[in-house]
Amino acid sequence: MxxxxxxxxxxxxxxxxxxxxxxxxxxxxxxxxxxxxxxxxxxxxxxxxxxxxxxxxxxxxxxxxxxxxxxTSPSTPCKKFQLSYTDKERYEMEERPDVQKQILVDIAKKLPIFTRAQSGAIRFCDRCQVIKPDRCHHCSVCETCVLKMDHHCPWVNNCVGFSxxxxxxxxxxxxxxxxxxxxxxxxxxxxxxxxxxxxxxxxxxxxxxxxxxxxMFFVSLMFLFGYHCWLVAKNRSTLEAFSAPVFQNGPDRNGFHVGLCRNLQQVFGEDKKLWFIPVFTSLGDGHYFPLRTLGESENPLLANEEKWLEDGGSDEESADENEPSVIIRTES
Known part of the structure; x- marks a missing residue:
């Protein structure tokens, strides 16, 4: 030890x-x-x-x-994505993998989740004991799940994500x-x-x-900056560029691509005067994002999305009612 x-x-x-x-x-x-x-x-x-x-x-x-x-500390999933004591005990006591998956599915019905694991199961972090929101990944360096994780950058000694x-x-x-x-x-x-x-x-x-x-620094930064500009234009993270997020109908690299203008607003906000100032203006709370095209009927996990919003969404939203939020927009 x-x-x-x-x-x-x-x-x-x-x-x-x-x-x-x-x-x-x-x-x-x-x-x-x-x-x-x-x-x-x-x-x-x-x-x-x-x-x-x-x-x-x-x-x-x-x-x-x-x-x-x-x-700036990386944003982590709110308490609504953590298993309750009863659910955690039931999940850990269950030895059958299929039943464990079904337990997570039942819990996830209360949450706004679109993506799945490669196997089709609910994305769950055993180390953090949380159901992963869309675009959330576990960082082995920070030892925590990070919302909209892009990568861990050694030059800033921090995990680059939603926050x-x-x-x-x-x-x-x-x-x-x-x-x-x-x-x-x-x-x-x-x-x-x-x-x-x-x-x-x-x-x-x-x-x-x-x-x-x-x-020397300009040349190296130029390639890195150009790559991230392309990612922002496509509304992808570095991880999503290498491994496409999996939806109900399968993998889709452009699942979160909602147009160049809205993609930029996802990161920089709606007030263009604040785009070039290092103050937080990104839309939403990092737990759910607008999708390119997906009908609600195609995703049973979102059957209770309205209940999530009525319950107050995430802890971050309830802490600051003036913070701009992003509501999932579905198209049939």
Missing amino acids: ALSRALRCCQRIFSWIPVIIISSVVLWSYYAYVFELCFVTLSNHLERVAYLLIFHVCFIMFWWTYWKAIF NYKFFLLFLSYSMIYCVFIASTVFQYFLKFWVGDLPNGSAKFHVLFLLFVAL
């Missing part, structure tokens, strides 16, 4: 190494750009002020989105803007140092490496 706790403690410590690396590189870039470039290399006062102003806006937005992606996916996308976008701004403003001084028009000194080293580091 003590050894297991020690290993988990070491794992948690080492998991912060990528965050420390990124933070160190960004802090060095701040010193190199502000002091070595703007105050040591630049001689034009107006140019220096303009560079510093734009740089600090990019720098602040980068840090703001980065720390929001790191420290912080917007922050993660903004982090990628502002990181690219930060790199592009540095590379574009440093390039001319990189050439001057390279051909010897500027004197050698500590600034030369910092300016040369600023360009290389900015371009």
